[in-house]
Amino acid sequence: MIANELQKIVGTKLEHPENENWGDYAVFVKPGAEADEVIKKLRELEFVESVARTGGFVNIKLKDAYFSNLIARVITDSEWGKSSMFGDKRVMIEFTDPNPFKELHIGHLYSNTVGEAISRLFEANGAVVKRACYQGDVGMHVAKAIWGMMRLKLGKNVTAKSLGEAYAAGATAFEDNSEAAAEIKELNIKLYEAKSAEIMKLYELGKRESLMYFDGIYKRLGTKFDFMYFESESGKKGMQVVEEGLGKGVFKKSEGAVVFEGEKYGLHTRVFVNSQGLPTYEAKELGLAPTKFADFPYDLSVIITANEINDYFRVLLKCLDLLYPDLAKRTKHIGHGMVKLPGMAKMASRKGNVLTAEWLLDEAKKKVLEIAPDATDPDAVGVAAVKYAMLRSGIGRDIEFDIDKSVSFEGSSGPYIQYTFARTQSVLARAKGQGLGAKFDLALSTKHLALNEEEL
């Protein structure tokens, strides 16, 4: 707000000086009459204490009263920090995207953390946000799991754990046993056809169990999805879209499959419908875009996935651009990095587990209890520790996750922030109890406040 006013006058980029003793804002101007004019105008502003020229920089110092005023607002205004920057822009954000019949692993946990954080940022800035989760409920991984369910004779008492075992059995058999592999491929087609009552019963059972399990994790993490999408549905729509695109010459038939030749756009060729006549993820995603828009006509659609499919998304967005240019313009893909757990990865794999979100959250909770045995809500602290560790570095980069540092009450960690917040709150409450609240009057200088903080 104050920066905006300054910005108007200086015209060029406004920045903060390296050294705060020089001023609160600074701007680089070329010497000359223009600079003098700018300085003169700045000096006329009521909240400006001084304006000084140092080399090519003009340093602006604001009055102390401005800051004490600001602090008073931060404390009293519960809406502080929010804005209406995005007006009532409609934003759909897709993230997490786990696959039923499989584990929700730490990569999904990262996606969820990033997606939820971005969602909240948009919300805090005035956007209407809808959270979407897109889940692979068809495909080879499902066939493997169902094959495993049949082999392990899993009945009504299927659990998330036994489902994981079923998938593992199917995946192993697929690799080691060519007979089983053939059965699984056949099963996959049957699942797409959805005609066998016996198979579909197992399918529904497993899917429901998976989704319930995911739901528990979302609750734990504090995410609630507005839209749940499934590949089984987007696949049908995707087939239609590809069919249309084939007519328009966007796609080509090649070796029994339907492909998009991306080379002419500096991209690569990808398969949209395989030679078995089944839609690949590409076709499904293409079908998803118009479906999402029909459900919630968005101004912006954000899709968050692991960055290993960045190139794939470039191809996909090009196709979308050729078929639905208005949707393509509103679509933004964000690729996040991998989560690496040096040390812990070995520990987990020795137990024969994939690194699941649940496992990591449980570990964090355990560690919190080791440090603070009397913590009132160790799980919340553990969740904060994990989330903060994931958000503290750039989204596109891989994360070196160090669980001990993440749960530490010192340094750059979630628990440190929670702890500090709790302490300041308790100090403020105590000050209020002693009638010291009124100390934050507008004339109070920042120096006094800084001193107070140290005393506290």
Add this chain to the structure above:
RNA sequence: GCCCUCGUAGCUCAAUGGAUAGAGCAACUUCCUUCUAAGAAGAAGAUGGAGGUUCGAUUCCUCCCGAGGGCACCA
């Protein structure tokens, strides 16, 4: 082979083309405690390499070295 990321202090991360490249952790010095756990102050420490553009480059361009990912029927 081609395409995309990335390379900053011992480690993990910052830095819309701007001033002396910032933090946290670890290590170091000093102090306080000294039964542990911990606490306070201070100093030290970095842009992978070579060119180029620019008044000015961690940032943009070229080449080299190194790491990761992707390149047709998985997502």
